[in-house]
Amino acid sequence: MASSTRDRVVDAAVGLTVEIGWSQVTMAKLADRVGVSRQTVYNEIGAKPGLAEAMILRELERFLGVVSVAFDEHPEDLVAAIRASARGVLEHAHDNLLLHAVVSATHGADTELLPLLTTHAESLLTTAKAVVAQRLAPYDVGLDAAHLEAAIDMVVRVVLSHVMQPSGTPAETADDLAWIAARVLRAE
Numbered sequence: 001m002a003s004s005t006r007d008r009v010v011d012a013a014v015g016l017t018v019e020i021g022w023s024q025v026t027m028a029k030l031a032d033r034v035g036v037s038r039q040t041v042y043n044e045i046g047a048k049p050g051l052a053e054a055m056i057l058r059e060l061e062r063f064l065g066v067v068s069v070a071f072d073e074h075p076e077d078l079v080a081a082i083r084a085s086a087r088g089v090l091e092h093a094h095d096n097l098l099l100h101a102v103v104s105a106t107h108g109a110d111t112e113l114l115p116l117l118t119t120h121a122e123s124l125l126t127t128a129k130a131v132v133a134q135r136l137a138p139y140d141v142g143l144d145a146a147h148l149e150a151a152i153d154m155v156v157r158v159v160l161s162h163v164m165q166p167s168g169t170p171a172e173t174a175d176d177l178a179w180i181a182a183r184v185l186r187a188e
Helices: 005-020 027-034 038-045 048-073 078-094 097-107 122-136 145-164 170-184
Strands: none
Touching: 005 027, 005 038, 005 048, 005 097, 027 038, 038 048, 048 078, 048 097, 048 122, 078 145, 078 170, 122 145, 145 170
16 A cells, blocks of 8 residues: 555654654655655645644554554453553553654753643543543443543553653553552452
8 A cells, every 4th residue: 555645754754853853854854755845745744843743643543553452352351451551552662763762852952842742742642532432432340431531531641651751661560550440440
């Protein structure tokens, strides 16, 4: 299947960000790498903030794909699905070159992308929480809507926090999250 021009531009932006840093990424460099005009890049993506959001949202789709696979593998055991999805996300984060480029940039001046993952992460959080809520729907969780929403919010935020700054191995963190989930759900 042929990639769309938009996909090729986003791929090139990720590659350039990893290689030279986000602050050095320009529409001209993207156009050159993709083999299209600068105007085509603008038509496909818009300005640089739109490009940043497109990169982050595409990576989010990949992370949420890991969540979906974990839930598909544990259709009868919610705690196991939570453990597997947290572990998969954290393992994916460990090997994610774009994420490393964004996080490591905080030690220099190239921090323009970081707010999309932290302080201005509304679309990221909204999307992640919606996917998790959808995946939880088939399970009988025994929580009213408000408490379920709070639990989803907390799990998503805790996982995102560990993606940004791990405090243990993916397996250890996933086990801890599963333990908390089991207590909240009153399940083992």
